[in-house]
Amino acid sequence: MFSFTNVIHIIIIFQGVLLTLYILIANKKKLKSDFLLATIIGTLSLQILGFFLMNRGIGSAFFLSFNCAYGFLYGPLLFFYNRSITRKHFGFKLMHLTHFIPFALVCLIVFTINKGICNPETTIGYTVHILTYILLCFLEVRRYKKVVKDNYSRLEWLNVGWLQGVFVVFSLIFLVDILQAMAFFLNFGTAHLENIVYLLILAAINLLYFNGFTISGESRGFSQEDLALTASLVSRKRFDTSLKENQLLIESLEKHLSTSESFKNLNLTIAVLARELNVPKRTLSELINDHYDQNFVDFINTYRINAAKERLMNPTDPNETILEVLYEVGFNSKSSFNTTFKKKTGITPSEFKSRNK
Template identity: 30%
Template sequence: MDKINLILILTIVTLFISLFLAFFLLTVQTKHKISNILFAVFLLVTAIDTSHPLFDLGSAGPSNLGMLRTTLALLQVPVFYLYVLSVCYADFKLKPKYLFHLLPFLIANAILLPRFYTVDTASKINFILNRQDMIELQFTHTLIHIQIVAYFVAVFVLLRKVKKLYLENYAGASMTSYNWLFQFTSVLTILYLIVILKNWFKFSDYPYISECIKIVILVFQPFIICWYLYKALNHPGLFRSIDSKLKLTSDLVLEEKNNTQTGVNEKEYNEELLKLQQYMVEKQPFLNPSLTIQDVASDIKVPVRNLSLLINHKLEQHFYDFVNAYRIEYAMDILKDATKSKVTVLEILYEVGFNSKSSFNTAFKKHTGNTPTSYRKNL
């Protein structure tokens, strides 16, 4: 099998899987419709970019449609960024301001108008044959590379903020959602860095290396898409979101310093802390695996803002760790109980409010220095 046939086969496989998943995302009944639509658009734009070998096979030469297909690559990472936003925030809505993300795509096509889109076929052929010297194509490729780096940096900054918001306001499945998004973004980042490397070789003295890298990308793309599909089908709970109106504790502290008149004094904090501790012991809300700081604030009649400052700033603990400490203490009581020696660790973790073995083991070891199994054996 020669290289051309291999590329065509890999392209067809990738296109089939991408289009199948896009169709699934657009037709499946779900409350996360915007997220599904955005990821479907990302898949479709990526599929059009990947279809390059098939497009060339059916094309007699350079065309406006072919160039437009190439510049559509400028829409991939902006759409992915919006997808991550929609997954992170429950109240995400598409707004006119997001049209700003179309700007690089529009600029690139505007620059190509004089010497490609508006000229005859012969001029188009000459443009492509001399592509290494064409400032328009050099600019477009540079823009794509800058865009990839800028958007993925923005995505990781967003995920870092979201992780802090999860830790400060949630004690349930939200961290699993963050971990999945971080893993998926990391894999895509590596893939796009490989794409940058491929494009660099394409305009160097070693274009054949670019073709080899293209095959590597085509091999890995179907696996990444299938991995996403597997996660989406088997763990729909991963795609939960938080409220974008939530503020980081560091921002709340800054507001407190700038507005001392409405700040909460130490006496009020101590009263609220006592109320919180009594509530945690008597009502055991930590047994709820989806507990949020809003739930606790509502039950003990303390403003969310005050409770967030109390736990995350005054106690110097994330809400996530604060709740898990109570869960671990409760789990330790069960492990010490001789009458419950037959209860498995898996049963215990679900009973005390955890929803995964890995998060339970991590929290237990952080709190006690031992794994649950070792702790039970050493009693």
């Protein structure tokens, strides 16, 4: 008879294997993030398969001895998966294999002495290991948001809260795992804590797939050039907008955006706008940051929202919808448009439209 724990095992194994196979065969053009996503979900499924077989009395000694090795594998996998999303030209290099040395050493010890090493010290060790990598992932996402705001006008690229949610869930998995290990060595009951871990693993798999795989086809991530631009804005002298040449540049920028309406270009970047104005990218970025006190995405979205307000007050077609307006002015997401519109005006687009009929 299957227990509740066994049922959770079966669900994780079935869903995990199914999703792993689907990721690997669904798209003809595979991205590095797809392979890493499939590896993480597949590894989680494989570990739970070991627990399931162990509970059924199959290969108990092997799966028990090998179990702690997984703890040293998830940190690097999450770290590189995170980078495959936040970095435009991410590539797995030979030197990256050094991140997997702890996992390899644990496996070597297990196979050499043919004995499990799942003791409190090992549990604390792999927990600290993965939490360190998760901290690095959080810092990477923070850097990613900053660089995107300085270089791109795609507001929806900033919607990476799901990725942070994955890191939180993995942190909880290993923190509860420590509590479970402590309870076990103190001869307390661990069944409830064990089931919490499995439910968190199930949540992690679903968060990874239903968010990670849906964005895998989108072009996002920053380049080293983008990162260098953001870094240059941190320590520098403020742009002196009182100088005549800078005043002329401000006038040129505002005139260009008003006449060309290049802000309506969904994929407008600071580099593209700088080429259109024939000015250095760094100069334009410093001007926007210091004169308008805005980063690039906020600056461009100000023009987009002003255009949307004009369109809603004076529609060319009385039947024109808000959805049509947001696409016309350069947005690609209704949620991003609504959020930005309310931030700039204090009311929603629907309320604005109703008040200006």
